[in-house]
Amino acid sequence: MIKVQNYADHAKELKNAVPTEPVLFLKPPSAYVKEGSPIVVPLYTSNLHHEVELGVVIGKGGNAISQTSAMEHVAGYALCLDMTARDIQDECKSKGLPWTLAKAFNTSCPVSDFIPKERIPDPSNVKLWLKVNDQLKQSGSTSQMIFSIPYLISYISDFITLEEGDLILTGTPKGVSAVQEHDELQAGIEDVVTISFRVQRQNQ
Ligand SMILES: O=C(O)/C=C/C(=O)CC(=O)C(=O)O
Numbered sequence: 001m002i003k004v005q006n007y008a009d010h011a012k013e014l015k016n017a018v019p020t021e022p023v024l025f026l027k028p029p030s031a032y033v034k035e036g037s038p039i040v041v042p043l044y045t046s047n048l049h050h051e052v053e054l055g056v057v058i059g060k061g062g063n064a065i066s067q068t069s070a071m072e073h074v075a076g077y078a079l080c081l082d083m084t085a086r087d088i089q090d091e092c093k094s095k096g097l098p099w100t101l102a103k104a105f106n107t108s109c110p111v112s113d114f115i116p117k118e119r120i121p122d123p124s125n126v127k128l129w130l131k132v133n134d135q136l137k138q139s140g141s142t143s144q145m146i147f148s149i150p151y152l153i154s155y156i157s158d159f160i161t162l163e164e165g166d167l168i169l170t171g172t173p174k175g176v177s178a179v180q181e182h183d184e185l186q187a188g189i190e191d192v193v194t195i196s197f198r199v200q201r202q203n204q
């Protein structure tokens with residue numbers, strides 16, 4: 001699973017410069033969690049943030065994929081949460097260390113069921129939202145993305161060979177905030193899918 005930073009309003013709320021190239025990082029398969037299982041907050045963080053994102057599921061692998069052929073490599077989509085231990089990420093950034101513990105821990109990537117490509121005819125213009133305990137926190141559109149989906153697929157495949165089943169999370173709009181134990185997270189792609197997850201603290 002490959003991740004990028006892709007919305008100027010989110011870069012601004014974290015006081016980061018707007019990226020001129022995608023920032024890439026990885027999550028392992030053990031990061032996935034499906035509805036019915038909780039998001040488990042690692043013991044080492046006290047500032048776990050939600051980030052709602054459109055996920056792109058690769059159907060046909062390849063490397064050095066052109067932007068013009070990129071959408072032929074897409075099988076469909078998923079609604080995803082990029083759970084981020086912001087305190088750990090800030091610490092890693094200040095020390096010049098990778099973001100693995102901030103981004104790639106168990107259950108750091110809640111996902112919806114697979115959404116076939118035909119259900120989202122224009123992925124460059126879909127509305128994403130996220131609520132915590134019924135309070136709206138994030139509301140944005142993929143039309144705000146800095147880098148388009150074809151650009152991301154082409155860019156990533158120049159460095160990392162994409163394989164069938166890979167999931168590319170395409171970045172989050174503004175509104176990220178901390179979650180607490182027992183919170184109920186609900187998120188959606190307008191008119192397509194909703195997901196909900198409960199937050200649980202890791203046992204000592
Ligand atoms: O650079 C930072 O402080 C934070 C970057 C991110 O967490 C990137 C994302 O995951 C995103 O923009 O969705």
Ligand SMILES: [Mg+2]
Pocket residue numbers: 003004051053082171172
């Ligand atoms: Mg993210």
